Amino acid sequence: MSKKKFNGMERSESTDELNNKIFSLRCAVDANEALAHLSLTDALLERALWARNCSVADAEAVLVAYCHWYLKTLGDAKARMGIHNVHAFLLTGILQIPGWQDADGQPVLLVLPNRYCPAKIPERHIVNALMYMLECLTTKDQRAKRHGITILCDMTGWGWENFSMGSASRILQVLSYSFPVRIRKIVLMNAPEIFTQIVWTMITPMMSLDLAERFVFHTYDTILELFEEDQLLAELGGTREHVAMETFVQARYRSEGLPFSPISLATVNWQEDMDDITRNNSINSLHRRKEAL
Template sequence: MFRKKHNSHDNQEHDAKDQEQKIKELRAAIGPLSGSSLTFCTDACLRRYLEARNWNVDKSKKMLEETLKWRTTYKPEEILWHEVATESETGKLYRANFHDREGRTVIVMRPAKQNTSSHDNQLRHLVYVLENALLSLPEDQEQMVCLIDFTGWSLSNSPIKTARETANILQCHYPERLAVGFLYNPPRIFETFWKVVKYFLDSKTFLKAKFIYPKNKESMELLRKHFDLDVLPVEFGGRNQVQYNHEEFSKMMIAEDTVKASLRSSEEKTPQPGLAVQAS
């Protein structure tokens, strides 16, 4: 019995060493970095890309390089609230003011409240919310939870093109950031939509999607295991009566934009190491 425990401990240490070696290999493979790419590629970041590709360095390198290219052109960290505020007026997508039982940041989506027709602006709004949600993560957390309320949803709310690009952004440029996604009260017609969408998802992302039906005791119990009913909104079967307030949320986002701008300014003023020096 004691030998088994000893072997288990040895295996864990061995796995940890292997993982650290993989991180070093990936850092060497991507080569010298500078600017925002240098700041982005922390060890934790590299670990997430390796996990997303089952610790295959070559595949992880390709994935990370695609993200760095995307971030260089899309500049997600520079999107400001006033550029996407219109998209959020109905509360179709926002960062919640509560956490799950593990203290993770929660993003709420209510696609039936779609209020615009601009594919590009909708995606910029999504990226803005994701970036801010990640900045709000507690120090001991790397993942967030997504609550999606499909009450009143129809195919007209979610064009396939937007759904495909949303899935692409989430799994390709924010790997291992989603802990679990709860799909609450999906109508019967959603089954047809899901059959198409699931082909856009990699297996890991697909398995994180949990269907929750209000009249199904088992699925509701799963939701309650993750959330205290006192903080869970009533539209998700909880007891929290507080509704999304666009004015209050806007004030919070404007304040956070100021903080982000200050952080970027500090990073730009800080002397950058030579191009051959890597992020720790």
């Protein structure tokens, strides 16, 4: 039976062993009142196991938190975020799946925190979008499912106006406890002193010890230790071309088999729920097209 080193831990590649773990987790799920009626798929159980070092007990715990989050957010523990739930927020470019890989070949979630202003955009929007992007990264990609993802945060230009305790707490709770994903690294690039000297000590108690250990700090001068040049944008020290978020959003609509209607960020009322934003902007877009005719 072959084994592979991952984060200092030997990971068995035995199909029989994995299937036995899935069976054990299935038994635990069927005996859990919060999960038994949800008909969770083996694929989701496998994701939870990989996310929690193949510990059945820890995988069960994250599944409870995961399904509870969807029940609380969407009113249905079986529901999942769709592109229509996060369309407008994704256009801000705060969260991106750029198609990059880290030096180990694992997929990357790019975060641009200096674009987020919690005074203007309620925290529920960034948390919902984070859940959606994590689903996109981990549902079908075997690399992400088994060996995890890297989160790259470009902290250039970040300041107090981009921070709130509420949004930080909810994001870190998702990454620590509520989503079945293995985090390889959270790379904070060019973090300012107010973050490293003040904010870091404020937010560390909000996250699990395991997540806290995944954070690493880098600068433009050292980021190429973790990424090849062709996996980073020019402004981050690489050579890769930028992909517009509108293109990503349209591709997601096609993937989910939903009709696409453009949204103008200038007209978004962020106090609305995302479904209302998408619906209202679609109606406005239809009216504009009719007027043009």
